[in-house]
Amino acid sequence: MGSINKENLKNRDVISAKDFSREELEFIFDISKEVKEKPERFRNSLKDKIISMIFFEPSTRTYQSFQTSAKSLGSDVIGFAEPNSSSYGGKGESFHDTIRIFENYSDCIIIRHPAAGSAKFAAEISKKPVINAGSGFQEHPTQAMLDLFTIKSEFGEIDTLNIGLVGDLRYGRTIPSLCYALSKFDVQLNFIAPDTLQIRPEVEEFLASKSISFSKQSDLNKAINDLDVLYVTRLQKERFVDPTEYLKLKGSYRITLDNIKNVKEGMIILHPLPRVDEISSDIDNTKFAKYFEQARNGLFVRTALLNLILS
Ligand code: CP
Numbered sequence: 001m002g003s004i005n006k007e008n009l010k011n012r013d014v015i016s017a018k019d020f021s022r023e024e025l026e027f028i029f030d031i032s033k034e035v036k037e038k039p040e041r042f043r044n045s046l047k048d049k050i051i052s053m054i055f056f057e058p059s060t061r062t063y064q065s066f067q068t069s070a071k072s073l074g075s076d077v078i079g080f081a082e083p084n085s086s087s088y089g090g091k092g093e094s095f096h097d098t099i100r101i102f103e104n105y106s107d108c109i110i111i112r113h114p115a116a117g118s119a120k121f122a123a124e125i126s127k128k129p130v131i132n133a134g135s136g137f138q139e140h141p142t143q144a145m146l147d148l149f150t151i152k153s154e155f156g157e158i159d160t161l162n163i164g165l166v167g168d169l170r171y172g173r174t175i176p177s178l179c180y181a182l183s184k185f186d187v188q189l190n191f192i193a194p195d196t197l198q199i200r201p202e203v204e205e206f207l208a209s210k211s212i213s214f215s216k217q218s219d220l221n222k223a224i225n226d227l228d229v230l231y232v233t234r235l236q237k238e239r240f241v242d243p244t245e246y247l248k249l250k251g252s253y254r255i256t257l258d259n260i261k262n263v264k265e266g267m268i269i270l271h272p273l274p275r276v277d278e279i280s281s282d283i284d285n286t287k288f289a290k291y292f293e294q295a296r297n298g299l300f301v302r303t304a305l306l307n308l309i310l311s
Contacts, residue, residue: 009308013123014131017141017177018206022184029149031304032297039072042303046310047074052106054098055133056083056113061273061295062133062142066110069303075310078106099125108310129309137171137236143272144177146301150294151229154268159186164223166192167233167253167278169199171240174272175233176203183207189214190223194252196245197235220253225262230255230288232271232278256280260288270294 004027013019020028035042051070055063063081070077079102083089088098095118102109103126111122112133119132119139134140151158163182169175169191179199182189189212191199198216207214217223224230232255240246254277255269271279271291283289 006308006311009305010311011129012309013129014141014305014309015119015123016132016139017144017180020141020145020181020184025145025148025181025184028145028301028304028308029152031308032149032300033153035303035307036297036300039303042073042307044074045307046070049073049075049108049310050106051075051077051306051310052102052109053077053079053081053133054086054102054109054111055079055081056088056111056118057134059112059133061298062112062140065295065298066131066133066302066306068299069306072299072303073306075107075306078102079110095121096125102126103128108306131305131309134173137173139177139180140173140272141177141181142298142302142305143174144181145305146294146298147174147178147231147270147272148181149301150270150290150297151268153297154290155228155266158182161228162188162190162226163229163231164190164192164220164227165199165231165233166220166255168197168235168249169193169233170197171236172233172272175199178231179203179207179212183210183212187212190227191216192218192220192223192253194218194249197249197252220255220259224259225264227267228264230263230267230269232269232275234271234274234276234278251277254278254280255283257282257286260286263288 004023067077080086087093099122108129110131110133111119114136116136116138119135123130237246268290269288
């Protein structure tokens with residue numbers, strides 16, 4: 001564990017998965033495991049805190065898990081899940097002023113916004129810690145933390161794993177954050193997507209700069225039997241500029257029982273969710289499907305993170 005302790009993460013912004021060292025990630029996973037196994041140790045540990053959640057885009061898991069985590073820690077939660085209910089959406093108040101107000105009213109701001117750079121901008125405005133709950137197609141760092149926590153929980157270690165990322169690697173914000181977090185470990189990455197949805201150049205360049213080994217391909221069946229982890233993503237319909245392009249690509253990857261006939265015994269399938277139709281529902285009852293456990297792990301990781309940042 002080295003010299004990492006609770007003080008390293010106190011009052012930290014969570015903007016990019018790039019900003020966390022391997023030791024810090026491992027420390028967050030250790031605390032997340034403790035939250036999972038001994039939740040009573042954390043109950044009401046933030047009972048004098050107020051947490052703002054300002055979501056300018058829809059969410060089920062991120063919003064509800066952060067809210068549940070905050071409540072389990074004894075904090076009060078303020079904010080909005082629907083921007084049109086705020087003066088930002090209803091009266092034209094600026095993003096800047098909205099952040100200043102929530103900075104005044106609370107101890108921490110959790111923000112989701114469709115614009116890349118929004119969380120970073122919020123952190124520049126606010127003296128209170130800002131947590132990025134999804135910034136456009138750019139990043140979703142707490143999702144990456146819970147993804148890695150799930151992988152570590154399943155395999156014991158992350159090093160040496162062969163990880164396939166399939167689907168919309170271009171517009172999905174979980175993908176860059178996952179790659180940045182995995183770059184702290186010794187893994188092999190396989191990007192499986194049609195050319196138009198392949199991994200973005202800035203992510204490729206980042207991985208190359210960290211000497212992470214990766215391949216790019218379009219044929220899932222050629223890669224799937226060698227994988228330890230298959231990370232599936234939804235086509236991000238809301239981020240396509242051209243709707244006809246979305247319709248052309250829709251359904252280009254759909255994981256069925258047929259695809260997983262010869263996979264490794266211990267292979268796991270993850271998905272940040274929501275799922276549309278990219279994983280057939282009859283996969284849900286197989287031993288490979290771990291995406292609902294993954295979503296549940298969001299509770300433990302986000303509770304650990306809030307506790308470390310605010311206590
Ligand atoms: N995985 C995820 O971010 O889900 P939500 O959009 O429902 O929060």
